[in-house]
Amino acid sequence: MNTDAVLRCTEVSKRYGRTQALDAVSLSVAPGEMVALLGPNGAGKTTLFQLLTGLYVADSGAVEVLGADMRREPVRALAQLGVVFQQPALDLNLSVRASLRFHADLHGLPSSVSRPRIDELLQRFGLAEVAGKPARELSGGNRRKVELVRALLHAPRLLLMDEATVGLDPASRAQLLEEVLQARSERGLGVLWATHLVDEAEKAQRVVVLHKGKVLWDGTAQALCADRGAASLQGAFLKLTGGQKNATTA
Template structure:
């Protein structure tokens, strides 16, 4: 297991460690020998075109699918052997919208808090604090259906953070949002990493959501093609920026239909 050193010198397990992971749908193999690790307090981008296997990988990490080949550990806890310990350290924002549109923002959030055993008073305190951080406190009593796509996404992020997980997974969180909403969501998550030291695993097919200081895992057709810091991935691909490195690694170009997201 890969370890990192904390500020006080204590050795800590990786926030997420995936080793030898594979997955099939019937006879079709969608993930093959996936291995990588994420250090605590890092913004890591899972970069891959549509159909690369990003959502399948997230479904395995979040235990929606059983892991039958390979291992997944969240802060040292095996998702198959100790799913409760692993999952309580995860916050998850799925690609599809998952708010109950007929409930208010508060009702959506308080219900989720109760599932994690958070008492009413503490839940209200956390909901109020987190909504203020994403500039949504004034929408507390509004029905979810009255929110814009970007506002719904911010509420889903708040919901994922209510139980204070040290690792946050986000599967294509900006899909379908306008440019301003996309920028606001990315900025919100990056602020969490900088302010609270949370670990983030952000799946996207959009190159412009990657910054130079990020860690990157490049996934294509169910295989990891490269991983490491952006500069390391760019250098190993013999390119001068992450856009060209990604195109070189995957064989797609911005002008091709498959590479439209580049």
């Protein structure tokens, strides 16, 4: 485990009735590091993100964001992270700018800070021309970009991306991934990117393979391929998970 981590999960477990959704999951994300959480649907990725964002509490184990324990200090922990959820979470009737101002108010950002920051991010992500439009008039790709801007607005140290490209066309998927990679590089963000798409996981510096609630691998994609004697991450993933064709390339 990384000792200088923006995110640290230690032996995190969660059960729903008879289903063990997560079983002693440990992982970390360092500043400026992108970690891909790769796993098929039902692997436990969404459950883990629910714990990381304070929506649910782990049965056992600990989640820390920059040293703040999610159970004991949820406000301090949540203030340090930004999230783009799998399900769209924009008010379709609000304009782009109004949505961002509302989010800034929730984080207690004064207008002297939030207004220039909103302008900068809208320009940075190519959204300045649609800032006055309601979200319902935007393309799916641009809606996702607005959600990414919103997640970055309060200058978090950790960015969580939960299957954020679901429903996007290939060009929009690639663009969103590139924007996150650039933000990571420019801002020193730690990024945890949950996905079932191998081509997205290949862009990360480390890959954590989650399968049936357990971490089966935590390391580089290259090391995983070498360990499994596979020519590609896709092949290594299939070998690691028993040959089940759950991860895809697009």
